[in-house]
Amino acid sequence: MGNRKVKFGVVVYPGTNCDRDTYHVIKEVAEEEAQYLWYKDTDLKGSQVVILPGGFSYGDYLRSGAIARFSPIMKAIREFAENGGLVLGICNGFQILLEAGLLPGAMLRNRGLRFICRFVDLTVENDETPFTLLYKRGEKLRIPIAHIDGNYFATPEVMAELEKRKGIIFRYVNNPNGSLHDTAGIINSRGNVLGLMPHPERASEALVGSTDGLRMFLSAAKFVRES
Amino acid sequence: MRAKIEVFLKSGVLDPQGETIKRALHTLGYESIKDVRQGKVFYIEIEDDNPEKTIEEIARKVLANPVIEDFKWEIEK
Amino acid sequence: MRAKIEVFLKSGVLDPQGETIKRALHTLGYESIKDVRQGKVFYIEIEDDNPEKTIEEIARKVLANPVIEDFKWEIEK
Amino acid sequence: MIDKKLLEEHNLSEEEYTKIKDILGREPNLVELGLFSVMWSEHCSYKSSRIHLAKLPTKGKYLIQGPGENAGVVKADGKAVVFKVESHNHPSFVEPYQGAATGVGGILRDVFTMGARPVALLDSLHFGPLSKPANRAIMEGVVSGIAGYGNPVGVPTVGGEVDFEEEFSHNPLVNVMCVGLTERDRIFYARAGEPGLSLIYAGAPTGRDGIHGATMASAEFGAETEHKKVNVQVGDPFREKLLLEATLEVMEKDLIVGIQDMGAAGLTSSSSEMASKSGVGVELYLDNVPLREEGMTPYEILLSESQERMLMVAKKGKEGEIKSIFDKWGIDSRVVGKTTDDKRFRAIWKGKIVADIPVDSLAGDSPRYNRPYVIPEKDERLEDKWLENRDWGQVLKKILNSEHMASRHWVYEQYDHMVQINTVLLPGLGPAVLRIKGKTSGIALTIDANPAWGRSDPKKGAILTVAEAFRNLATVGAEPLGITNCLNFGNPEKPEIMGQFVETVEGMKEALEFFGVPVTGGNVSFYNETEGKAIPPTVTIGAVGLIPDLSVLPRPEKVKEGDWIYLLGWTKRDIGSSVYLKVIHNERGGKVPDINLENEKSLQGEIIRLVREGKVSFAFDLSPGGLLPNLSEALFSIGKGATLRVETDLEEVFYLFGESPSRAIIISPYRISAKVPVLKIGQIRGDELIVYLNGKKILQEPLNTIKKGWATYFNRLFDR
Numbered sequence A: 001m002g003n004r005k006v007k008f009g010v011v012v013y014p015g016t017n018c019d020r021d022t023y024h025v026i027k028e029v030a031e032e033e034a035q036y037l038w039y040k041d042t043d044l045k046g047s048q049v050v051i052l053p054g055g056f057s058y059g060d061y062l063r064s065g066a067i068a069r070f071s072p073i074m075k076a077i078r079e080f081a082e083n084g085g086l087v088l089g090i091c092n093g094f095q096i097l098l099e100a101g102l103l104p105g106a107m108l109r110n111r112g113l114r115f116i117c118r119f120v121d122l123t124v125e126n127d128e129t130p131f132t133l134l135y136k137r138g139e140k141l142r143i144p145i146a147h148i149d150g151n152y153f154a155t156p157e158v159m160a161e162l163e164k165r166k167g168i169i170f171r172y173v174n175n176p177n178g179s180l181h182d183t184a185g186i187i188n189s190r191g192n193v194l195g196l197m198p199h200p201e202r203a204s205e206a207l208v209g210s211t212d213g214l215r216m217f218l219s220a221a222k223f224v225r226e227s
Numbered sequence B, C: 001m002r003a004k005i006e007v008f009l010k011s012g013v014l015d016p017q018g019e020t021i022k023r024a025l026h027t028l029g030y031e032s033i034k035d036v037r038q039g040k041v042f043y044i045e046i047e048d049d050n051p052e053k054t055i056e057e058i059a060r061k062v063l064a065n066p067v068i069e070d071f072k073w074e075i076e077k
Numbered sequence D: 001m002i003d004k005k006l007l008e009e010h011n012l013s014e015e016e017y018t019k020i021k022d023i024l025g026r027e028p029n030l031v032e033l034g035l036f037s038v039m040w041s042e043h044c045s046y047k048s049s050r051i052h053l054a055k056l057p058t059k060g061k062y063l064i065q066g067p068g069e070n071a072g073v074v075k076a077d078g079k080a081v082v083f084k085v086e087s088h089n090h091p092s093f094v095e096p097y098q099g100a101a102t103g104v105g106g107i108l109r110d111v112f113t114m115g116a117r118p119v120a121l122l123d124s125l126h127f128g129p130l131s132k133p134a135n136r137a138i139m140e141g142v143v144s145g146i147a148g149y150g151n152p153v154g155v156p157t158v159g160g161e162v163d164f165e166e167e168f169s170h171n172p173l174v175n176v177m178c179v180g181l182t183e184r185d186r187i188f189y190a191r192a193g194e195p196g197l198s199l200i201y202a203g204a205p206t207g208r209d210g211i212h213g214a215t216m217a218s219a220e221f222g223a224e225t226e227h228k229k230v231n232v233q234v235g236d237p238f239r240e241k242l243l244l245e246a247t248l249e250v251m252e253k254d255l256i257v258g259i260q261d262m263g264a265a266g267l268t269s270s271s272s273e274m275a276s277k278s279g280v281g282v283e284l285y286l287d288n289v290p291l292r293e294e295g296m297t298p299y300e301i302l303l304s305e306s307q308e309r310m311l312m313v314a315k316k317g318k319e320g321e322i323k324s325i326f327d328k329w330g331i332d333s334r335v336v337g338k339t340t341d342d343k344r345f346r347a348i349w350k351g352k353i354v355a356d357i358p359v360d361s362l363a364g365d366s367p368r369y370n371r372p373y374v375i376p377e378k379d380e381r382l383e384d385k386w387l388e389n390r391d392w393g394q395v396l397k398k399i400l401n402s403e404h405m406a407s408r409h410w411v412y413e414q415y416d417h418m419v420q421i422n423t424v425l426l427p428g429l430g431p432a433v434l435r436i437k438g439k440t441s442g443i444a445l446t447i448d449a450n451p452a453w454g455r456s457d458p459k460k461g462a463i464l465t466v467a468e469a470f471r472n473l474a475t476v477g478a479e480p481l482g483i484t485n486c487l488n489f490g491n492p493e494k495p496e497i498m499g500q501f502v503e504t505v506e507g508m509k510e511a512l513e514f515f516g517v518p519v520t521g522g523n524v525s526f527y528n529e530t531e532g533k534a535i536p537p538t539v540t541i542g543a544v545g546l547i548p549d550l551s552v553l554p555r556p557e558k559v560k561e562g563d564w565i566y567l568l569g570w571t572k573r574d575i576g577s578s579v580y581l582k583v584i585h586n587e588r589g590g591k592v593p594d595i596n597l598e599n600e601k602s603l604q605g606e607i608i609r610l611v612r613e614g615k616v617s618f619a620f621d622l623s624p625g626g627l628l629p630n631l632s633e634a635l636f637s638i639g640k641g642a643t644l645r646v647e648t649d650l651e652e653v654f655y656l657f658g659e660s661p662s663r664a665i666i667i668s669p670y671r672i673s674a675k676v677p678v679l680k681i682g683q684i685r686g687d688e689l690i691v692y693l694n695g696k697k698i699l700q701e702p703l704n705t706i707k708k709g710w711a712t713y714f715n716r717l718f719d720r
């Protein structure tokens, strides 16, 4: 297997707007292989990691991510995830994973009711996932957020279960949106589907302010290469 | 036929919008308002043999998120 | 006392959300849905001597945007 | 049947009506009257401004496309930068959220119509004072409207400005600029090619949105008045995003001859302008136009301003391919007409010709006026009481904690300013800087307006605004490639207002000719008046510059303890129209600073040289607020304190809060010398701001204390 490039699939829904950014980072910065997956596709064209990027799928009408979950490609993504494939949902991608039931919980409107775009500090809570291999537990990351519905909510039982199995992977240092338990990102119990509100692709090059997000893509690639 | 579906947050789920409106109303002097919860309402034109079934189905499957929301509907003949 | 206020777009005002939801429903096979318009609904707890007046007032002044929206309300005793 | 009342409702003069009859050789029907009314309106025809705008310089070494297209184009490091600013003032007053949102939508379309992917938005916003709740509501609506549209479309709002003057209480200004990037051989124009080509309509169905107010009372539409009242345009950013992607894909596959978005006067202006420019005619089949509402008349279909619509002229035989691309993106498209060889604008509805007009009379040959004007009197006051010494520390905090200077983060954090990951300098200070992916270069963007200058002296105000915009660019090492502008004025039929306009254009011309930078386009917004009270004349300048090498870009993170603080330029007795007067003396007038353009040019040249030599950790110009407030803001971003020692023979206020132009601060670890005055005035040190003036300590305070009011001003007002 050696140094073969890992193939990332970047899903494009109508209204997705971080697809090109994510593609750019995977291809030009992480130097892995990248391909777009159209929401009407029914297979993942050999993708080894699937990313649901940020944006406003279907304008975020109805609820963020609510309409995208019915896209034809979701069936393939679900099967891929059930077979242990790595799926990363960023921002709107996270919201879609929640709406689709691939991750537990739901997003409410931000506590302040406003869209917030800024760099925030996160802590890495769990460095034993395929997406955080290259981070250290407790490490602080500077990664931007950009959302209006990022106030993570789940029932007390779900929150307890998440905490117990270390399913909260990233937490905000200063909670910007009201998320329960300062949750910024969670993983499923099988440990292969991660969703987070911050944008690692916006923090992958020093020129635009931070490189703290890059290791998320590199971790996933390393995990795939070594498994 | 016209149907109306209301989708609202389950009790126990925090409603940031309702909270904010309540505070704004208090600032404006409407102290008698004790609580505000905000929901969505969908007005639907439907031509269907079994509108009850269809409406119930789209409310459940599409319009409401069962993790946080409940719904109710009625059909205006 | 509980009041319910519905706020909806005036007819003729474009409703992109409703449009998009309608299209989504068609894609899902719900062809019998001819039109969807989305509005807001507010559930209000009020303790007031003259709840009708207060509710009408906050609907008009605070909750609805008169340029593009209308509203209606009812009080459930 | 066409009487005085009807003409009045259509805003047409007797004279214009006579001209219409001459052109047609008969009386127009009502549809035709409507078409002339809208196409000859100030908004579409620039009838009062054209002869003056023609004076502006439109040639430059970087210019690809000057005024006259949907947007201007300049070269930048082998690429083409497409940009334009537009106002949406009145709609934003009527319905702040939707007014601002649709303003963003319109300017985005102007840019992607030219074949460029929009990469940035900037907004210049002017409201009434926030002490009035109504003004707060307008600002809140406008800002969330810009966010609500720009964010979903995925174009970052990377810069802008917000300021406040009483006159804007009833007439806010919402000027939005969009910048796009494309290849130099991939630019599209509003052209119709040759006769016999299909016109393709793509986008949202047509509703009764924004139909000219004049039509409302018109007898023929009596039965429909219910609907007529609702003519607020609602934006659909989701559809815009799809329209953008589909349009760019159609362009990439080279399937069209020309294209224009349907903005003001919708289908009529887009089709007639393309045809007129190419010397062909156009025939429209109104029954093919997708409609959103029932019972729409030809009048309404032709003049609707529904958003998110495009009109393009297909290359022969490419109709099907075009349609399949729009289908893929879920956008309706239809053939709604064709080009003809008779140079007429003809609309056909239910088998009948409902309008038949020489196309040039609608688009090219609309009337133009040389309206009478009087040159306004200048406010030249400089009052002694403005010059008295005060507790400068208190003054500084008061100014920083005012709506004029407080941190704008409450605004720009609602905007996605990072999507597309090109934003090299985050909003907060100075111009926006974007990288160009795949190159070492970048572009710098700024938008500037200062109504206080315009009110006291429109001509000098315009010169100063241009100079400020270029100085902003210079601080990041960028030289200007071109500008776009938006001229916001009252009623041009009043000679005083027309005088302000003439003076403003004169000033802009003088400055641009001096710098050798062309205007690439812009927008004129007249009739910004409520109850006879006009806004101050306000010219908004949007400038684009090129930074050859981003590796030497000054940025706050580069500043180190011990770096020197240099003041470059000339400080004079300038305090009129300043933030200091507004906040401390509640005085909104006074003499506008003089500017020596030669000095200004040397200053900018020297800053650019120093930046490009890699000598500068961080640089900023002294814009409104003056030295102390501007330096404090810079220190807040840097996160370090400073000690200043300044010596002056002038009254103290001029040095600390005066607003002399042609000045900038450079922070550098090196010894700096230049061909303009350079003073070493201090050093980056500790976490306090300490200021000595003529040897006397006038201020010593922790930066954090100074920062508090500045940082939270808008949150305290808006966050409930």
Ligand SMILES: Nc1ncnc2c1ncn2[C@@H]1O[C@H](COP(=O)(O)OP(=O)(O)O)[C@@H](O)[C@H]1O
Binding pocket: D122, D123, D124, D125, D157, D158, D159, D160, D161, D162, D408, D411, D412, D426, D427, D428, D429, D430, D431, D432, D472, D623, D624
């Ligand atoms: N309406 C706005 N939209 C986006 N950014 C804004 C807006 N207003 C201000 N900003 C940003 O805030 C910063 C400070 O604005 P301003 O006081 O005008 O500074 P400057 O004079 O240095 O340009 C700038 O970076 C500017 O781009």
Ligand SMILES: [Mg+2]
Binding pocket: D161, D447, D448, D623
């Ligand atoms: Mg400025």
